[in-house]
Amino acid sequence: MNPVLEVSGLTKQYDGFRAVDGLTFALEEHTATALIGPNGSGKTTTLSMLAGLLRQSSGTIRFNGAGNDPRSTIGFLPQYPNFFPWMTAMEYMELAAGLSGLGSREVRTACEKTLGFVGLGSAGKKRLGGFSGGMKQRLGLAQAIVHRPALLLLDEPVSALDPAGRREVMEMLKELGESTTILYSTHILNDAEEMTDQLLFLRNGQMIEQGPLHEVRKKYGGSGYRVLFADRKAAERFAGAAPWDANADGQAVTISGESVSMEELLRFAAEHSQGITDIGRASIRLEDIFMKVVEKP
Ligand SMILES: Nc1ncnc2c1ncn2[C@@H]1O[C@H](COP(=O)(O)OP(=O)(O)OP(=O)(O)O)[C@@H](O)[C@H]1O
Incomplete structure (x- = not known):
């Protein structure tokens, strides 16, 4: 730790x-x-x-x-970064690099390298007033990482x-x-x-x-397996025959990872393979966790 x-x-x-x-x-x-x-x-x-x-x-x-000045340790990208429209990308980067404590000798190379890394290698001489939203976001990231925080x-x-x-x-x-x-x-x-x-x-x-x-x-839904079938009937047949907790939902069957190992599942699937199109691990999506957590009393 x-x-x-x-x-x-x-x-x-x-x-x-x-x-x-x-x-x-x-x-x-x-x-x-x-x-x-x-x-x-x-x-x-x-x-x-x-x-x-x-x-x-x-x-x-x-x-x-961190030493006395945490700016050399931290890189920060604000939600809505502000840029001077009259500056070029390279001028802006050099300003940011200087503020982050990079020595004058390293500034140019670090700025060129970082602009290249974020995909703005050919935009160094362009004025920021003409940058698209996506280019600004990349430049915002570039200024945050130029000093390798x-x-x-x-x-x-x-x-x-x-x-x-x-x-x-x-x-x-x-x-x-x-x-x-x-x-x-x-x-x-x-x-x-x-x-x-x-x-x-x-x-x-x-x-x-x-x-x-x-x-x-694990806390909000654990992980398990998802078996896909060519049609709903095949999925229901498989879920009905499975010796563990298996839920059929349309053409998919989900199985809790706690009730069976992948090896056992594959052995069973080999014997009941009719209609199977795919087998994989499945875990609760972050979006579903988000909804469960924010709705918690
Ligand atoms: N200067 C301020 N004075 C009073 N309240 C403020 C001030 N700045 C932020 N708040 C309030 O603090 C709360 C948290 O705001 P904050 O911007 O940190 O939320 P957020 O999670 O980043 O939101 P979003 O996902 O919309 O960006 C909000 O209710 C906001 O209105």
Whole structure:
């Protein structure tokens, strides 16, 4: 266990209203954590406090390994990054790199490399006023990672992107995640599913669920298998003959992973193979967990 960030009792109080209420969590090195919750649950407020843009009302934030200036340790992408339209992408990157503490000798190379990494290698001389929403989002990510921070805080990094752009940025984040600790907020749960080690669920500023994704999954539905059939009748026949808990739903049969091993399932399936088109593991989707958690009393 090697936490990069430790947060305890983090609270933000506005007049008579707690936007963030007593959050306690830690981020382990080189893990990706998704900060999830309905609109207004306190995600942006939390990230802004961690990034040092907003002062907490109470609670502590500890960056391990950070020197006097955490800006060299943290990279931050705000939900709505602002850009000067008259600047070129390279000028903007150089400004960001300087503010993050990169030495003047490394700035140019780091900026070129990072623009290339986010797919803006040929846009360095272009003015930001002409950038599309997707290009701005990539540039926002580029400024957050130019100094290779140990901790990356991202507020909705993919919500402004089209599906192809989302996939590309998610792939970039996966690559960065090998050497960086990432905390990101998102409403795009299908994408989050692929690159999340830990989940933090907020509702009304409070943490209502947290833990490793596989544990939260287990708690809210576990995992199992899904067998697909050519038609509904074949699915019903299979479910009826199965010696364990098997539920037929249309052309699919779901089986709890706790009642049977994959080996046993395959043996049974070989003997009852009529109409089977596919067999695979199935686990509860993050979107379903989200609905269960936010509706919790
Ligand atoms: N400066 C402020 N003064 C008073 N209330 C505020 C202030 N900033 C945010 N809030 C309130 O704090 C709550 C949390 O807002 P926050 O933006 O952190 O939520 P969020 O989870 O990021 O929402 P979204 O998913 O819509 O981006 C909201 O009810 C918001 O109205």
